[in-house]
Amino acid sequence: MNSGLGLLPLSIDWTQINYAGQPLVTPFYITCNAFAVVVFFYLFLSPILYYTNVWNSAYLPLLSSSTFDNTGKTYNISRVVDKNLNFVLSKYEAYSPMYISMSYSLTYALSFAAVTAIVFYTYLYNGSEIWAKFKNARHGGEDIHKRLMNNYKEVPDWWYGVLTVVVLGLGILTVRYWDSGLPVWGFIVVCFGMGVLLIVPEGILEGTTNQRIFLNIITELIAGYAWPGKPIANMMVKCYGYNSVKHGMDFAQDLKLGQYMKIPPRVLFFGQIYSSILATMTQVGAQYSLWFIFGFIFNHLIRRRAFDWWKRYNYLLQAAMDTGTAIATVLIFFCLSYNNVTLNWWGNTVGSNTDDTKSVPWLTVPAGEHFGKGPGEF
Numbered sequence: 001m002n003s004g005l006g007l008l009p010l011s012i013d014w015t016q017i018n019y020a021g022q023p024l025v026t027p028f029y030i031t032c033n034a035f036a037v038v039v040f041f042y043l044f045l046s047p048i049l050y051y052t053n054v055w056n057s058a059y060l061p062l063l064s065s066s067t068f069d070n071t072g073k074t075y076n077i078s079r080v081v082d083k084n085l086n087f088v089l090s091k092y093e094a095y096s097p098m099y100i101s102m103s104y105s106l107t108y109a110l111s112f113a114a115v116t117a118i119v120f121y122t123y124l125y126n127g128s129e130i131w132a133k134f135k136n137a138r139h140g141g142e143d144i145h146k147r148l149m150n151n152y153k154e155v156p157d158w159w160y161g162v163l164t165v166v167v168l169g170l171g172i173l174t175v176r177y178w179d180s181g182l183p184v185w186g187f188i189v190v191c192f193g194m195g196v197l198l199i200v201p202e203g204i205l206e207g208t209t210n211q212r213i214f215l216n217i218i219t220e221l222i223a224g225y226a227w228p229g230k231p232i233a234n235m236m237v238k239c240y241g242y243n244s245v246k247h248g249m250d251f252a253q254d255l256k257l258g259q260y261m262k263i264p265p266r267v268l269f270f271g272q273i274y275s276s277i278l279a280t281m282t283q284v285g286a287q288y289s290l291w292f293i294f295g296f297i298f299n300h301l302i303r304r305r306a307f308d309w310w311k312r313y314n315y316l317l318q319a320a321m322d323t324g325t326a327i328a329t330v331l332i333f334f335c336l337s338y339n340n341v342t343l344n345w346w347g348n349t350v351g352s353n354t355d356d357t358k359s360v361p362w363l364t365v366p367a368g369e370h371f372g373k374g375p376g377e378f
Helices: 028-051 054-059 089-095 102-125 127-135 144-149 158-176 184-209 217-224 231-261 264-280 288-303 307-335
Strands: none
Touching: 028 054, 028 102, 028 288, 054 102, 089 307, 102 184, 127 217, 144 231, 158 184, 184 217, 184 231, 217 231, 231 264, 288 307
């Protein structure tokens, strides 16, 4: 699905079901809350704005993350930048304003609201707890898992300090000696500072709701305002600002899992460092509906009617499905994709000739014309 809303999803693909999060381990009231946002903003409000052509959106696909010009075609970035990839206003004025789909516009608005809300909410309602934990990590007591982990040597704070200095130094080296347009102070204040500011609110949010707020959009806004006309600097801020929090959350999640599995903290620490280095060297709408359906079945119906089964097997089933999907992905790659084997059957081709797949807009632009403002009009 490229541009449709996926009102009636039919799929047993676990990667699609798991797209918006793990439905079996997400509290059902959180699932309802998130799906209510999807229903109101994307299934109700977005079509109204789209079919009334607000912001000329009807000339574009309803749901798309691409950018477009005033003829409805994909925006040609090369026409508005120079050879150094810096933005040139005169070229922009001679070409076209940049347009995005209605659903993507709402995504930007909701992302701005969500980031602001999570920061203020966390520090207003959890500020005293955060400060108490900052002064004493053992504040609030220890559960049985933490008490059992006390048998192992803890990772010293200075290990994390050294790791922070090394990674920060590598980042400074990158922006200092590669012509990205991002100054060193910008990297330290914006990228590093954003990670420090948002890692705690993001952690509390995920720890209580199993949901994350993606920070890539707010990083684009900050970088665009701070360094206008510097797209490479913008991407650098997006990369560092977003991924520092994202991978920090993944690291904390693994530490928590290690605590449940009683893995020695120092072993886990070095395992994380090794895997991060290895990964660095080797790496150069419908989903929400499915997510809600499975959340409703397992965390509402089954939890209410077969609580003993749910308590014993629900989380195990989620882990089993995730593991099975990962193994199947590897097998499919080596057995089929690697050998250029394709499976052509109705289930793989039924959606290939639809308007959604082809991103057909509601309105079309006549040949040689444009919608909105043309060259010299903006």
